[in-house]
Amino acid sequence: MPRPRLREPKSNPNMNCSCPVIIILAGLLWSAAAPAQDIFAGRGVYENHCASCHGPDGRATMPSTPHFIDGMGLYASDSDLIRVIRFGKNLMPGYDRALKESEILNVISYVRTLRR
Numbered sequence: 876m877p878r879p880r881l882r883e884p885k886s887n888p889n890m891n892c893s894c895p896v897i898i899i900l901a902g903l904l905w906s907a908a909a910p911a912q913d914i915f916a917g918r919g920v921y922e923n924h925c926a927s928c929h930g931p932d933g934r935a936t937m938p939s940t941p942h943f944i945d946g947m948g949l950y951a952s953d954s955d956l957i958r959v960i961r962f963g964k965n966l967m968p969g970y971d972r973a974l975k976e977s978e979i980l981n982v983i984s985y986v987r988t989l990r991r
């Protein structure tokens with residue numbers, strides 16, 4: 876007569892660690908709470924460095940300056956805009972020394988909100 880097989884120990888559901896799920900959820904919450912680009916910080920950069928020509932609301936106050944309110948100058952990719960902001964273009968000064976890369980990314984996010 877065969878011996879009764881030992882039953883596999885049933886895994887205790889309480890021992891099933893849901894830690895990975897919790898860690899992933901926490902990570903998602905964290906990334907939502909701290910976006911890579913901070914539009915509000917970008918607004919401060921804009922008001923300090925850019926509004927004098929581009930206008931507080933994106934209506935440019937200087938000749939030959941694009942009106943962000945009409946979306947002018949904003950069709951370019953972020954990498955093109957980073958280049959213009961760092962090194963300047965014609966009458967637009969470069970901000971390579973004045974602004975950190977994070978500030979440039981923040982101000983790009985902000986100017987993209989000025990289009991109406």
Ligand code: HEC
Binds near residue numbers: 921927929938
């Ligand atoms: C002294 C005036 C002046 C200031 C200050 C200024 N800009 Fe400009 N900006 C210009 C002019 C003029 C142009 C148009 C350049 C061209 O195409 O000839 C321009 C163009 C741009 C463009 C469009 C680039 C493109 O390729 O069409 C962006 C984006 C931009 N500026 C962002 C900024 C940001 C961000 C700041 C602040 C960090 C800033 N500008 C500060 C004058 C200025």
